[in-house]
Structure formats: C-alpha cells, structure tokens
Amino acid sequence: MQNEFGAILKDWRKVRRFSQLDLSLEAEMSARHLSFLESGRSNPSREMVMRLSEALQLPRPAANQALHAAGFAPVYPSLPEDAPELAPVNQAIDSMLERHDPYPGIAVDRHWNVVKSNQGAQLLLALASTNGQANMMDVLINSAGTGILENWEEVALLSLARLRTEILELGGDEKLSALTQRLSAMERVKNADMSKINLNQAVIPTILRVGETRLSVFSTIAQFGTVQDTRAGETRIELMFPMDEDTIQFFER
Known part of the structure; x- marks a missing residue:
C-alpha cells in the first residue's frame, strides 16, 4: 500500500x-x-x-x-523574520535597496508581496495608490485602467508567463494560482496577442506615464543562493534600472 x-x-x-x-x-x-x-x-x-x-x-x-x-526531521529551518540568525540576510537586502536609490528597488516574497522597498520604489507605489501595502501582481491588475502603464498588455502577458513558470517550479501554489486566474481572466489579457510582442528585443522595458513624463525601466531579479531558511531563501530582490536620460533625471530629481 x-x-x-x-x-x-x-x-x-x-x-x-x-x-x-x-x-x-x-x-x-x-x-x-x-x-x-x-x-x-x-x-x-x-x-x-x-x-x-x-x-x-x-x-x-x-x-x-x-x-x-519519511519519518525524519526537517533539514531546512523556518525562522521568524526577526530571528537573529537572519540579521545578515536582512542587512544585505537593506543594503542592496539603499545603494540602488534613487532608482526603484523592492524585495518580494514568493507570492509577490512587497516586504521591503527603497525610496524610488515607494514613489512608484504611491503613484499606484497602494498606501504602502502592495502585491506587485495586484498593482499590475489594478493599473489596467489607469493609463500609468503604457505597455500594459506586454507586461501582463510576460508576468502571466512568469507566474505559470513559478507555479510549475513550486509544484503548485494556491495563492499564485489565484493571481494567475485573476490576471488571465481580464479582457485586456484575453484580447492581447502574444505574437505582437517583439521577443527579439535585447530588453523588454516597463514603460510608465507620470503626468507628461514617460519613464522606461528594466529589471534584474536576485535571489539568495546559500540561505537555507524556507522563507528568506525565497525572497527576491528586484532592482529597476533606467533605460533613457529622461528616466534617469526623473528619479535623480
């Protein structure tokens, strides 16, 4: 049996x-x-x-x-966020985000909840009216009708592909699946044409509109390679970089 x-x-x-x-x-x-x-x-x-x-x-x-x-003790720890053992990890996250200012930087958990952010990111989150509490996929979904995100369909389709990959890697995840269902059910996603996205670009940016200012950023996502804690090991740091002089000047101001 x-x-x-x-x-x-x-x-x-x-x-x-x-x-x-x-x-x-x-x-x-x-x-x-x-x-x-x-x-x-x-x-x-x-x-x-x-x-x-x-x-x-x-x-x-x-x-x-x-x-x-199988009858054995777990090998990977699951510590509270303020555990002394995780102090070096939290310090590393803070250092990466602070050094990246004035450009946006966030730390997210496995469900894309923002757990830490620098001043550049807080500016963007404020523009998205998140009141300091944010899930990046919620921000994307809620921005569909605001005009803040110029290439919304492009970002949404790429985010949807990322979510599905993460669910596969995790062997299933209820919260990520719920976000995937919400995003995929949106009319702008259903009507979007993936074939129109130019995947041959060296960089696919996120293009934001702030008043008359057009911002263009691309991201790098970092994850700890040797942190064994089940929660901290899944924390990802996303740093956004400007793609043009207007974006540089906006954040440096």
Whole structure:
C-alpha cells in the first residue's frame, strides 16, 4: 500500500515530467528501488530522501515535507523574520535597496508581496495608490485602467508567463494560482496577442506615464543562493534600472 512519502514522490515525479526510469537515472539509483519507494514496499533512508529531493529540484518546504513523511526531521529551518540568525540576510537586502536609490528597488516574497522597498520604489507605489501595502501582481491588475502603464498588455502577458513558470517550479501554489486566474481572466489579457510582442528585443522595458513624463525601466531579479531558511531563501530582490536620460533625471530629481 502506498504511504505518504511514496505519494509525495510520485506526485513530484509527475510534476517534473519524469518517468521512473528518468528519475532513477537522475538520482543514480535503480528503477526497481524507486518503484518500491513509490509503492511503499520499501522505506527510504534520510540520504535517499535528500538525493531524490535534489534530483526533483524540490523547493525547501517540499523537501522538508518529504523528510517528515519519511519519518525524519526537517533539514531546512523556518525562522521568524526577526530571528537573529537572519540579521545578515536582512542587512544585505537593506543594503542592496539603499545603494540602488534613487532608482526603484523592492524585495518580494514568493507570492509577490512587497516586504521591503527603497525610496524610488515607494514613489512608484504611491503613484499606484497602494498606501504602502502592495502585491506587485495586484498593482499590475489594478493599473489596467489607469493609463500609468503604457505597455500594459506586454507586461501582463510576460508576468502571466512568469507566474505559470513559478507555479510549475513550486509544484503548485494556491495563492499564485489565484493571481494567475485573476490576471488571465481580464479582457485586456484575453484580447492581447502574444505574437505582437517583439521577443527579439535585447530588453523588454516597463514603460510608465507620470503626468507628461514617460519613464522606461528594466529589471534584474536576485535571489539568495546559500540561505537555507524556507522563507528568506525565497525572497527576491528586484532592482529597476533606467533605460533613457529622461528616466534617469526623473528619479535623480
């Protein structure tokens, strides 16, 4: 009879579109042993759970869940935001955002909620009337009829593709799925033509209208590579850079 670990293993194997043979080769084990683990005929060692987690590229919370299902203690910590151990991480985020001023910079969690922002980003969030609390996908959805975002359809379609990729990587996520459904259900998204987006551009900017000023920015997204905490490890820092002199002057003023 299949146990909880076997069910988790099978579900994630299907999410990653691996056959049993594919996964056994990736994890350097026999397909027979993998079959026994999925069916519950064999129990995994802690080392085997970690090896399969790595082969399946499980997110840290999912790896902890697999360990727990197999009878082992979680390996990745889940600390409160103000835990002393995370002070260097929080300092690094603050430093990146502060040094990037006057250009916008934000830190977001896995659901695109803004957890920290610099002055440049706070200016843009104020223009979007978020009152300091923001989810970047909500900001995009709510800006559809405001005229603030000149190339709204282009940004929306690219954001939708990003959301779907993230959901696939996470093996499903209810909050991201809800945001995806809201965005994809909008008429401007339904009527948008992806083929009209020039993907051959070196940079696809976000173009904003602030009064008579036209701002053009592009972004880089950074994520910590060695932070093991389940929440902090998923925090992403998005830094926006100006693409033209008008945008530079706007933020420097």
